Amino acid sequence: MSETKMVSLDEMDEQLIQKAEAEGVETMWDRKKAMKAPCGFGEKGVCCRICAMGPCRVSPVEGKGAQRGICGATADTIVARNLARMIAAGTSAHSDHARDIAHVMHMASRDGNYTIKDERKLLSLAEEWEVNTEGRDIYDVAHEVAEIALNEFGKPFGTLKFLERAPEPRKKIWRELDIEPRAIDREIATIMHSTHMGCTSDAESLLKIGMRTALADGWGGSMIGTVFSDILFGTPVPRETEANLGVLEEKQVNIILHGHEPSLSEMIVMAAQDPQIIKLAEEVGAEGINLAGMCCTGNEVTMRHGVKIAGNFFQQELAVLTGVIEAVIVDVQCIFPSLTPITDCYHTKFITTSPKAKITGATHIEFNEEKALESAKSIVREAIENFKNRKKEKVFIPQTKNQATLGYSVEAIIKQLDRVVNSNIDPQGTVKPLADVIKAGVLRGAAGIVGCNNPKVKHDYSHIEIMKKLIANDVIVVTTGCAAQAAAKAGLTSKDAAKLAGKGLQAVCELVDIPPVLHMGSCVDISRILTLVGETAKHMGVDNCDLPVVGVAPEWMSEKAVAIANYVIASGIDVFLGVEPPVMGSAAVVDMLTNKLEEMTGAKFFIDTDPHKLSAMMLDRIEEKRAKLEARL
Numbered sequence: 001m002s003e004t005k006m007v008s009l010d011e012m013d014e015q016l017i018q019k020a021e022a023e024g025v026e027t028m029w030d031r032k033k034a035m036k037a038p039c040g041f042g043e044k045g046v047c048c049r050i051c052a053m054g055p056c057r058v059s060p061v062e063g064k065g066a067q068r069g070i071c072g073a074t075a076d077t078i079v080a081r082n083l084a085r086m087i088a089a090g091t092s093a094h095s096d097h098a099r100d101i102a103h104v105m106h107m108a109s110r111d112g113n114y115t116i117k118d119e120r121k122l123l124s125l126a127e128e129w130e131v132n133t134e135g136r137d138i139y140d141v142a143h144e145v146a147e148i149a150l151n152e153f154g155k156p157f158g159t160l161k162f163l164e165r166a167p168e169p170r171k172k173i174w175r176e177l178d179i180e181p182r183a184i185d186r187e188i189a190t191i192m193h194s195t196h197m198g199c200t201s202d203a204e205s206l207l208k209i210g211m212r213t214a215l216a217d218g219w220g221g222s223m224i225g226t227v228f229s230d231i232l233f234g235t236p237v238p239r240e241t242e243a244n245l246g247v248l249e250e251k252q253v254n255i256i257l258h259g260h261e262p263s264l265s266e267m268i269v270m271a272a273q274d275p276q277i278i279k280l281a282e283e284v285g286a287e288g289i290n291l292a293g294m295c296c297t298g299n300e301v302t303m304r305h306g307v308k309i310a311g312n313f314f315q316q317e318l319a320v321l322t323g324v325i326e327a328v329i330v331d332v333q334c335i336f337p338s339l340t341p342i343t344d345c346y347h348t349k350f351i352t353t354s355p356k357a358k359i360t361g362a363t364h365i366e367f368n369e370e371k372a373l374e375s376a377k378s379i380v381r382e383a384i385e386n387f388k389n390r391k392k393e394k395v396f397i398p399q400t401k402n403q404a405t406l407g408y409s410v411e412a413i414i415k416q417l418d419r420v421v422n423s424n425i426d427p428q429g430t431v432k433p434l435a436d437v438i439k440a441g442v443l444r445g446a447a448g449i450v451g452c453n454n455p456k457v458k459h460d461y462s463h464i465e466i467m468k469k470l471i472a473n474d475v476i477v478v479t480t481g482c483a484a485q486a487a488a489k490a491g492l493t494s495k496d497a498a499k500l501a502g503k504g505l506q507a508v509c510e511l512v513d514i515p516p517v518l519h520m521g522s523c524v525d526i527s528r529i530l531t532l533v534g535e536t537a538k539h540m541g542v543d544n545c546d547l548p549v550v551g552v553a554p555e556w557m558s559e560k561a562v563a564i565a566n567y568v569i570a571s572g573i574d575v576f577l578g579v580e581p582p583v584m585g586s587a588a589v590v591d592m593l594t595n596k597l598e599e600m601t602g603a604k605f606f607i608d609t610d611p612h613k614l615s616a617m618m619l620d621r622i623e624e625k626r627a628k629l630e631a632r633l
């Protein structure tokens, strides 16, 4: 297959796609082809189906065709309303995930399945939230802290607690713009209300409540998700693993863990280590149990246990095509419903576990947190018993994988930085070394590269092109989500990749012993990036928007990504998008996003589908911010 025809960056993925064709199995790329051209109105965001007088589709061109919906809504209103609803949906996904984790902490007990793994983090959060810890059992403290977190979702008064963590000038901006989020659920409900037929029509107001809701994700749901997962399952430390479909093992029971919430995957990891379960696998003739992660669940378990990464979003079908997967175990989010028909073509069991994500045709084994380990064991047993059904003639494991070093929580990064601190002069445990190399220009800046895969882009191509370009120009990259998995597969999260970096970044990588691209976890862990940027800004006595830092979503697709982009902007960090958002039908909204937002938040959107142009824009913007910062410091 010629390079230009390839839908994936990866030769081996292409071979699997050919295998699918040969076996008459349909994949997403077949469906993408069958979809033909997308609806132009939907693509530009000017289709409204909020009430039953419509659907109304108005013209994206001013002065030509229908300019208003039946109620009189303009393209500006419709576009902004649709965008706000995407933010609400994305925020609800991250936050509902966080709520479940907080519930798990509320049920944690010393002799139960869920215990407290990072007491220090719990105690410092207790102090931050003014919970008494003196002479108290750590589990009492945990339950009280969990209850406070659960109240963050619906408290009637005040604003979110984690907002306090932001730099002072940022908090002031939020206050002045009136976008400090109140309770998380309340912000989501407010958007649904304000975007109901006949409510807000002012586009700027919609963007503002959109940002407020998005902030309830970044500094609310997502941050709770990360912090509470760390307390329950451990704060990640650097560890080694491998990534890509080559991690699948022909002689073992292969289980794909796909979805998002670590409360399930942690238990599966425990279950797969149980001697009796391992014995059962041997009894069916397997040499062991091979867990392999996919999407954000994959990120959660690789960050904390080094579980190998099978792949990212676009490899969920491809993994099944290898013919060696005994079970795909999923919980919520980013799961293709097509896993039902595709697993039907093989022996693979498709097991759903969450009442929030039941999928037609899948085997549903509800995961019960009260009996977490037992539930997990019965799910793993299903997989083991399926090993005998594997069809030898259908087996093909692509022999590609790369070494990855990951597990870079903020704490882990600071610990690495301590290597260069002369403790006679400076205290350990701060971001000072990072601030210093940025000030000195050894590092020109930093980029957070995040998000999904999208068939509008060759699989992983934009992620990798942009990462390579940035590290070659001494911009350190931090990454989460499917972008992080793309990096791991391409070898960019290995320390060896420092050779692709510019001289400055290379020197930093050697001195502090890190790869040039740091895998920081799952999508909710973008809150780690917010924390790192915020701490660096505080250390330098500036705001986030003064730092030469950019946020990038080269291949985004989900509503969650829209929420993320908006809280990143509201946090003062520019966002570069490699896929056009459905807003192009309103010149006014586009102007706000790519221009006027800067006056409000100090950050704005840059949109270009060409990864090379997009990275050039990032480098320019980083230098622009550097020049301003140098003049100030």
Ligand code: CUV
Pocket (backbone or CB within 6 Å): 260, 295, 296, 313, 333, 334, 450, 451, 452, 453, 480, 481, 482, 483, 522, 523, 524, 557, 558, 560, 561
């Ligand atoms: Ni939550 S949201 S495709 S798994 S990054 Fe991956 Fe990340 Fe996008 Fe989904």
Ligand code: SF4
Pocket (backbone or CB within 6 Å): 048, 049, 050, 051, 052, 053, 054, 055, 056, 068, 069, 070, 071, 072, 073, 197, 198
């Ligand atoms: Fe049409 Fe207005 Fe109803 Fe939307 S809310 S469908 S624009 S009438």
